[in-house]
Amino acid sequence: MLNILAISGSLRAASTNSALIAALAREAPSGCRVTVHDGLGRLPIFNPDDEGERTPLEASKLIDAVSRADGLIVSCPEYAHGVPGGLKNALDWLVSRDAAVAKPAMLVHASPRSLFARAALAEIMRTMSFALYDDVLEIALLGRKPPEVAGILAAPANRQAMHDALNAFAEFIRSR
Template sequence: YDGLGRLPIFNPDDEGERTPPEAAALIEAVTAADGVIISCPEYAHGVPGGLKNALDWLVSRDAAVAKPAMLVHASPRSLYARAALSEIMRTMSFVLFEETALEIVLIGKKPPEMEAILTTAEDRLAMRAAVQGFATSIRGRT
């Protein structure tokens, strides 16, 4: 989903028939997905506002209930955001996949450096293993 920046700020008065189209698209995407992978930076020891806003649009819906989810991070310093995001998502009834952690250090890197890191054999294998483990977990639930 690439529409975080287009989501209006969550307002419970705008749910139901008044749900903005951008929020409806997010809700539909999460509802239709077999699982959700979230990559989240940490800002001021917390979850960025745009991501929290997106999650708020899902709170009163069934989209998150029992939906498998995996968190991935680009910094080992994202402990606070990871803990906060895990708590938020568990409260929303997402089922967090935590068997395989995926954390590739990209903090402070420029795009060419990130690309070089993400194309190394070691990191490609780590990404593939994490996603395959998550997919296997999802298939095992059905």
């Protein structure tokens, strides 16, 4: 059984990125379990002085979850042409750890307009030594209200796209 950790870079209650991550968890193919990490908003601001024995509990939970996972999926909004601070903060907690080294990772997006954040996030994750899967899943949810988002994500073509993306990512993980 492959264990995949999914993280949304958005803290909004009605986040399309979080909805996409939740839908991916529901579409996990047989042999895969996708677990959504929901602790992004509880992470303290990264401070290198707080590493080691002083690592805060929420940071330890994230580090352990990434370490245990066979792969990582990240869905990230774009704020002012960049990666949201909460997600960057989470990645900063992983920088000096082995959790990211050679960890397979896939990016998924809920907006076709997040090109700057997409590029920045890919650069950050490559620099951290994640093994970034080249294919990106994008399901356009930008500007949609929750009932519309649910309908779009439940559409057979999108469910199939999610299932296929997860299967391909699982093969990528297994091939490493």
